[in-house]
Amino acid sequence: MEQNNRILVVEDDAGIRRSLFETLGALGFSVGEAHNGEEAQQRLRMVTYNAVLLDxxxxxxxxxxxxxxISQQHPGLPIIMLTVRDEEDDIVEALDAGASDFVTKPFQIRELTARIRAVVRRQNAPLATTEPLTVVGEISLDADRRRVEKRGEQIHLAPKEFETLRYLMQHAGRPVRHERLLASVWGPLYGTEREYLRVIVNQLRKKIEDDPSHPAYILTESHIGYRFRPSLDETEEAGR
Known part of the structure; x- marks a missing residue:
């Protein structure tokens, strides 16, 4: 599979860039290089890549x-961020910018290649059949148009925010375990990265809830996961 996949490595450190070029190339990937954001955008205009590794x-x-x-110019192109930190602020910023995943330096090449394969596999997955418009309360989600609205006003969601909301709304009324939600949004290799979900859910609440500190839609199921309330007529108190 790898020999048909092109990976663009965007890294200003020449040593790291060369190491990734040689290692990923030896594993069968076709690797392109860029030393900054401007060069990356130029290469993406000339060559079709299956994923981007971005410092x-x-x-x-x-x-x-x-x-x-890149997310705006090439919608759907998976981007894996390479970072020396694993802090929530970085995750929030990167997810909101359109990142698909993160790998913290120093990293194991097996972990990195597994994550590359996971995002590429999801990108190459067959398109789902047409889905009906999902409406709960004042929130509507159009999966085919990738559009979310509240009271008729469009809400901008980062890709992972959209996929998380979509899955929760599809299973409205039922508790969704952390592991299941992670696997459905990021792939089968994931299940323990609960900080991803915490960041995504916090961001979603800021965008769709009238009062994010007292959510009406996305409820926390203690020690289990999350549940999307199927009806605002419910009287139960929302957990955070």
Whole structure:
């Protein structure tokens, strides 16, 4: 599978860039290189890639802004951020910019290649059949148009925010375990990265709830996961 997949490595450190080029190439990937965000955008205009490995800390146009621009110019292209930190602020920024996943330096090449394969596999998955419009309370989700509205006003969601909301709304009224939600949104390799869900759910609540500190839609099921309330007529108190 790898020999048909093109990976663009965007990294200002020449040593790391060369190491990734040689290692991923030896594993059968076709690897392109860019040393900054501007060069990455130029290469993406010339060559079709299946995924991007993007350093979060680069001089000039930083990794977050580069991620945002790539996501806008190439919707659906998986972007894996390479970072030396594993902090919530970085995760929030990167997910909102359109990142698909994160790998913290120093990383194991087996972990990195597994994550590359996971995002590429999801990108190459057959398109789902047409889904009906999902409406709960004042929230509507159109999966085919990838559009979410509240009271008729469109809400901008990052890709992982959209997929998380979509899954929760599809299973409205039923508790969804952390592991199941992670696997459905990120793939079968995931199940323990609960900080991803915490970040995503916090961001979703800020965007769709009238009062994020007292959510009416996305409820926390203690020690289990999350549940999307199927009807606002319910009287139960929302957990956080």
């Amino acid at each position: 979060i800390n680069m001089p000039g146009m930083g990794g977050i802004e580069t991620c945002r621009r």
